[in-house]
Amino acid sequence: MGQTMLPGFELPQITPARRLKGTVAGLYRTFGAGFETHAVETLALGFDGIAGDVHGGGTRRSGGREPWYERGTEIRNERQLSILSPDELAAVAKALGIAEIRPEWIGGNLLVEGIAQLSLLPPRTLLFFESGVTVKVDGDNGPCRFAGRAVAAKAGGGTDVELGFVPAAKKRRGLVAWVEKPGTIRTGESFEARLPEQWIYGG
Incomplete structure (x- = not known):
């Protein structure tokens, strides 16, 4: 039997992997069942995220972000951590006409x-x-009206801010991530972001 020849194909344009430097400007966690977090100097991270935090745990219950599951289905928790940028928060606040978003x-x-x-x-x-901790980014955090309501309650602006938060914060709401290597992060420490190769899948 002759050798099977595979058809040739052309790779898409690939953006090489790269590294970026950053600094931890603040650390926060929940205390109790509430959504709002509170500033801390250190953040102990385990494989389940932040112990006792409202978003901690190895699994979570599905919600509106996962319409392909019945609401409340137990799934892997890839949303253990919410990572934010002061520049993006300032840009969203400016778009909403408020002084700040903390x-x-x-x-x-x-x-x-x-x-x-x-x-x-x-x-x-x-x-x-x-510190030795490694965190893996799942993706960007899609803004929701629940967060908009929280911003409006703190900064004012009523329904305009509550409803306006979703479009204003689109692709500026930060990242969700999970813990790959546990340890304790401290305010002020540096980190390196290692971006993988990127390409557009063309089918």
Whole structure:
């Protein structure tokens, strides 16, 4: 039997992997069942995320973000951490006509500086922290009306801010991530973001 010849194909344009530097500007966690977080100096992270945090755990219950499951289905928790940028928060606040948006108001866990357009970091990006912790980015965090309501309650603006938050924060709401290598992160420490190769799948 002759050798089977595979048809040739052309690779899409590939953006090479790269590395970026950043700094931890703030750390936050929940205490109790509430959505709002509170500032802390250190953040102990395990394989289940932040112990006792409202978004901690190895699994979570599906919601409106996963319409392909019946609401409340137990699934893997890829949303253990919410990572935010002060530049993006300021841009969203400006778009809404309010003075500020604080990370605590929308359940942020890590506020990081030094990386432009943080929310656009691709899935599979790894964040290597000076302390030895490694966090893996699942993707950008889609803004919701629940967060908009929290912002309006703190900053004012009523329904205009509550409803306006979703379009204003689109692709600027930060990232969700999960813990790949546990440890303790401290405010002020540096980290390196390692972006994977990127390409557009053309089918």
